[in-house]
Amino acid sequence: MFQSFDDTSSPTQGPPRLKALRGALEAAELAGFIVPRADAHQGEYVAPCDDRLAWLTGFTGSAGFAVALTDQAGVFIDGRYREQVKSQIDLDHFTPVNWPETKLADWVIERLEDGARLAFDPWLHTVEEIRKLSKKLQEHGIELAHRDNLVDRIWTGRPPRPNAPMRPYPYEYAGQSHDEKRMALAKELKKAGHSAVVLTLPDSICWLLNIRGSDIPRNPQVQAFAILHDTGAVDLFTDAAVSPEAAAHLGPDVTLHPYGRLLEHFETLHGKVRIDPSSAPLKIEAHLQAQNASRDDAAEPVDGKDPCILPKARKNAAELAGTTEAHLRDAAAMCEFLAWLDSEAPQGALTEIDVVRKLEGFRRATNALQDISFDTICGAGPNGAIVHYRVTEKTNAMVQPGQLLLVDSGGQYLDGTTDITRTIAVGAAGPEERAAFTRVLQGMIAISRIRWPKGLAGRDLDALARAPLWMAGQDYDHGTGHGVGVFLSVHEGPQRLSRLSEVPLEEGMILSNEPGYYRPGAFGIRTENLVYVAKAPAIEGGDDRAHLAFETLTLVPIDLGLVDAAILSPGERAWLNSYHAETLNKIAPRVSADTQDWLKRATRTI
Known part of the structure; x- marks a missing residue:
């Protein structure tokens, strides 16, 4: 089993470690120290020996940082982790800070006096990051001081640096x-x-x-x-x-x-x-x-x-052919899993861990799985509203009839990296859930169908995915899509579908298409396919400028029990029916007879 369900952190670990860090601050005559979730390579994922943020605070999210001052400490997190952080840190000693709404420099300036020295490890921050921060702090007389890592000084039993074979x-x-x-x-x-x-x-x-x-x-x-x-x-x-x-x-x-x-x-x-x-x-x-x-x-x-x-981002023909095959293979495993889930979940006997184990088992059965591409997110009911929820033995919940189950997962194969999210109704879904799910689906379809003049960036398309939610007074606090590698990182730059992304989209780039909606304490919804950028076919009567479009890689049914077909436009309904027809045609030959029967029902025309 690749995924572990151990509780790797606890809110109780933070206070004594924060006290020790403050002792190091006092000895060095420093006002504070910045603790990022980063290593010397600035990647999103870090080895255990470099996960200083989790060690100090208990927060295990894939992005964030802390600032420890002599009298207070803030843990800066983006919208994906605002629910998760509350359960992982000691709220009497650490304060969650919504970032990027609250800028690090502004937070520090409000709390430190002229002449204070804020320390950081220069291996763990980029040149650009420190240039911007230093300029802002210097205007208020606060010095940024290079230091060896103070957390490393107090971290006993730190794991060794990895040196796996090349x-x-x-x-x-x-x-x-x-x-x-x-x-x-x-x-x-x-x-x-x-x-x-x-x-x-x-x-x-x-x-x-x-x-x-x-x-x-x-x-x-x-x-x-x-x-x-x-x-x-x-x-x-x-x-x-x-x-x-x-x-x-x-x-x-x-x-x-x-x-x-x-x-x-x-x-x-x-x-x-x-x-x-x-x-x-x-x-x-x-x-x-x-x-x-x-x-x-x-x-x-x-x-x-x-x-x-x-x-690296512009995938060549061999990489696109490989990742296409990887997605077909992965889709077959996903369909075997969803057919099993459709049969077992309504009985109310499954836990989130049961679901994660079974899904990994279906991927392993392909005999091609090298690893999972990230720890599977499997959130039942209210856990689905925690955007990057990771089930542990402590949090493991029953999957109960009447709930939504959000499953975000992927596989690492030699020929490609996959990432897919499906939200499944366990039994009948209520009208609120169906309406929200359909709005999310409309946003995903809008991205899937769009064609655009060459030269546009992710920020130019992001609003298309959000518009159906905006019209209902709703939104989501994460990007619409991230780049994806080929047997490399599941989160790859520079391309993104985000209101902040200025990188032009180019042929061969792979991205996720994953709008969502989250009701804290109730449910989470996300529908995710991977797509790649391709040359759009010419349109009769169009001008001669080059246009681009997305080709969909992920072929797995979308839960029709959650779709309110009356909300869909004729074009949206046609896209969904065409998508399901292609899924049936390409995936049915790759799955068992029982799963073929399920697949025919799951891809029925609406």
Whole structure:
């Protein structure tokens, strides 16, 4: 079983650890310390040894940070975690802070006096983040101070750093050799006048070198830094075990170094060295700047984008073919699961853990599952309103007739990464639930059907998914969609469907399409398919400008028992019927006879 149901944190762990941290603050004559949920690579998912936020506060969400002052402490969380955080932290010692509505700088300025020093670990914050924060705090006389991590000083029994084996990623799935990738990006570096770029994101490095690992749970990545030179050569810094097969795969143009030797290797660099201020830790820029100030021939750090980001996001033909097959395979497992659930859940004997175990079992039965792509979110009734709910032995609830069950899950396969959410009515659903579900479905259909002129960004489409909810005075506190990798991270940038995303959508980008609605204490609804950006077919009478559209990857029935067909427009109804017809046609040959019978009922025309 990939997923564990252990209670990994408790609100009671926070107060004594906060007291110890304040002791360290006092000894260092500091006013406070920032504790992000981040590692030196700024990824969304971190190894246990880097989960300082959870260790200090008890909060286990995938995003957030805390600020510990000498007399108070805030835990900053976005809309996905406002319900979850209340049950995970000690509310007498930590105060939840709604972020980004409340900015970190504003919160600090209200609480610290002129001359105060707020400390942070420069490995755990990006260049861009600290530039903005420092500018704002300096205006009020507050100093941001670089420090070794104060949490690490007091963390006893800290887990070891991961060093799982590195694996070559086959060409048949990657669709391009790492030689081709390196040389293409080296050409771009030369054109920009940069001698090298420091790569800090593990998924960028794994994509570039066609390697995979398992250092981070649910993410087949190798924890590493890399320097790509304008010659195409790479210096790779990792403690991963490298087999002879992996070494041969990397070849003579990739030189291996211990993970901890990155900074000292900067001594060998010259010319303009690019770092991405949006993802590189401040420590890297600070070290290069100090070196540049002390030596005439030292490298000069310059801002620039990680060159892997966009090529990685634009999936090639092999990657799209692979992920299409992965989604068909995963859809068959999901249909076997939903058919089982339809039979068993109304009896009222299942728990949330039973459901999670059974779903993972169906995915394992494909004999292709490498891992789940994240811990399955399985929320019955009110637990479904906790956007990123993770069931534990302590919270495990019965799945009761009359409830909604929200199941958000995915699989990691060699040929692709899946992510799907279905909300299921256990028995008959009430009118409020059906109306809300249908509005969410309308938003998902709107994104699925839209075509747009090339050049638009996610922010230009996000409102389409929300409009049906807005018309009912409702909304949801998360983005409509995130990028997805191919046997890499289930959350991949830079593309998003969000009111904040300015990245133009391009052919080959994979995104989730997942509007939702959540009634705290009652139910949660989310419907999610994965889609990819493709060239839209020409329309007779249209002009000659290029248009794009989404192709849907996920083919799994949507619970028709929750659909109020009277609310749907003729176009929405036609889309849903067409989607279900395609699902039946492509998935029925892949499932058992009993599940075929269920699938025919689940995809009936409305």
